[in-house]
Amino acid sequence: MPSPAPRRVNLAVVPPPGGETASWTISRRLLKASLWCTFTLGASFGAANLLTIHLALGPVPPAHNWVHASFQVIGFVLMFVVGLAYQVIPRSLGVPLAGTGRARATLPLLLAGLLLRMYGQFGPLLPGTPAALLGGGVAILAGIAAFASVLVATWRTAPPGAPTAGRAGIALGTSWWLLAGVLLVAEGARAVALGDADRGARYNEAFYTAGLIGGAMTWIQGMFRRIGGATFGLAPADTESLTFALVVWQLGAAATTLGACLPVGRAADQVFDVGLLGLAAATVMFVWGSRALSPAGRPPSSRPEQPPHLVPPPVQRAVRLAFVAALLFAALAAVHAASDLMGRVPSRLIWDGARHALALGCITPLVLGLGSFIVPRLAGVPLRRTGWRSAGLVLIGVGLLGRECELLASLFSWPGALWISGPSGLVAATGVILAGGAILGVLRARPQSDRGQHREVGKQQRGEGRRAEQKPVGQASGRPVPVGPDV
Numbered sequence: 001m002p003s004p005a006p007r008r009v010n011l012a013v014v015p016p017p018g019g020e021t022a023s024w025t026i027s028r029r030l031l032k033a034s035l036w037c038t039f040t041l042g043a044s045f046g047a048a049n050l051l052t053i054h055l056a057l058g059p060v061p062p063a064h065n066w067v068h069a070s071f072q073v074i075g076f077v078l079m080f081v082v083g084l085a086y087q088v089i090p091r092s093l094g095v096p097l098a099g100t101g102r103a104r105a106t107l108p109l110l111l112a113g114l115l116l117r118m119y120g121q122f123g124p125l126l127p128g129t130p131a132a133l134l135g136g137g138v139a140i141l142a143g144i145a146a147f148a149s150v151l152v153a154t155w156r157t158a159p160p161g162a163p164t165a166g167r168a169g170i171a172l173g174t175s176w177w178l179l180a181g182v183l184l185v186a187e188g189a190r191a192v193a194l195g196d197a198d199r200g201a202r203y204n205e206a207f208y209t210a211g212l213i214g215g216a217m218t219w220i221q222g223m224f225r226r227i228g229g230a231t232f233g234l235a236p237a238d239t240e241s242l243t244f245a246l247v248v249w250q251l252g253a254a255a256t257t258l259g260a261c262l263p264v265g266r267a268a269d270q271v272f273d274v275g276l277l278g279l280a281a282a283t284v285m286f287v288w289g290s291r292a293l294s295p296a297g298r299p300p301s302s303r304p305e306q307p308p309h310l311v312p313p314p315v316q317r318a319v320r321l322a323f324v325a326a327l328l329f330a331a332l333a334a335v336h337a338a339s340d341l342m343g344r345v346p347s348r349l350i351w352d353g354a355r356h357a358l359a360l361g362c363i364t365p366l367v368l369g370l371g372s373f374i375v376p377r378l379a380g381v382p383l384r385r386t387g388w389r390s391a392g393l394v395l396i397g398v399g400l401l402g403r404e405c406e407l408l409a410s411l412f413s414w415p416g417a418l419w420i421s422g423p424s425g426l427v428a429a430t431g432v433i434l435a436g437g438a439i440l441g442v443l444r445a446r447p448q449s450d451r452g453q454h455r456e457v458g459k460q461q462r463g464e465g466r467r468a469e470q471k472p473v474g475q476a477s478g479r480p481v482p483v484g485p486d487v
Helices: 020-055 062-093 101-121 128-157 166-192 196-225 238-260 265-289 312-339 348-379 385-406 406-411 415-445 450-461
Strands: none
Touching: 020 062, 020 101, 020 128, 020 166, 020 348, 020 415, 062 128, 062 166, 062 196, 101 128, 101 166, 101 196, 128 196, 128 385, 166 196, 166 238, 166 385, 196 238, 196 348, 196 450, 312 348, 312 385, 348 385, 348 406, 348 415, 385 406, 385 415, 406 415
8 A cells, every 4th residue: 555645854954962963973984984995895805806706717715705795794884874874863863863972882893893804704824813703793793782772772762753664674674783793703603612713604694694685675675664765756655565575574584594504404505595585575575665666756847956855866766776686686586596496406606696686786876876865965065076976876787787797607608708797896896986985075075164054055945056966955063954855
């Protein structure tokens, strides 16, 4: 049943007095750290690994892939989610961020844990790696626990009548991140017990499913419900389909994580496959219920400029393509699972293609696209490098298409496709750097003065001045400025 017009949550103004300057400093540092993680050993390192594997036709050390995955999942996705959450949740509730001491500790804990984990993943090549792996897992779990406690404390201060849309998805997603942290501790404990850091890799796949499938994608579903489809120019969502999709997604994520944790064998594979089928079904239900592929809303003819509550067209296109990539994930995951359940040995590249359709094709454009829209509104600084953002999102999509060409090499015995798939990582990494660099420019700039803001708001009301997405629409410190429709 389609929902009524959603109540949009206000991201354009600061919460009531109570530490908003400090909370923005915390968020800004988290967001900057997350971008530098993907610029260095995240997307860039992964691109180098892919180029080596496909064009040199030789493997890279497993530690290289493990470090790349850690920096993408923990350094990029988790830190970016935490940085946004520390602003979006309190602003949408109209309250200050609670527990700023714990919030301030989140970045040092996550970053220290990530670096310890990176050291530990080199195994026998370096001394003390099992202990480093365990220490890194404990620090990361502590950082996630601090993040969860801050969200709970902030939500408890919300006044009656505060918007609750998406709260279930956000709470469940945070719980999945906690489970991912527990798996990292279990991985380190196993490495210490066996005296070999490489033996801890036993839980790598379970960590990826808990973090990306359980944590990131559940959070995305919750934030989509909270921000509202109207922000993306979509038709009213079917709330019943979205709720059902969230439930089925949790069951699928639980099955895949459990299958990855069980001892290697046929039973574990079957549990994992059943989970993939559930995730595929949930993806289709969510895309249908969210109306994510419906035509974009158009502003009234009396106001030809972009309405300030709508994401700009490049981001709208990126969001829609991200949901197309989610459907590609669903199709590949279903093919992999069905083949395995029927006794046919599926190519490992099918699951690899599904995983990258989700991580590179869906999660990355959503994080960077929506980040380029939300972060300037939070910071009170215009997004000046709009060309970087638009080109970067296009290159990420092109990189995904190239990456999926590896399926052609496997399924149709066409080795020439590897010449396309190999460099695709560099294309996607360039897109990540461009789109992320546009956001980084906002984070490094200083908010404009209130006087300048008032002058720009006056121009906006008269239909003058810069493009809508370049107008400062909030202030990270100081008093809030009225800027029109809520978001």
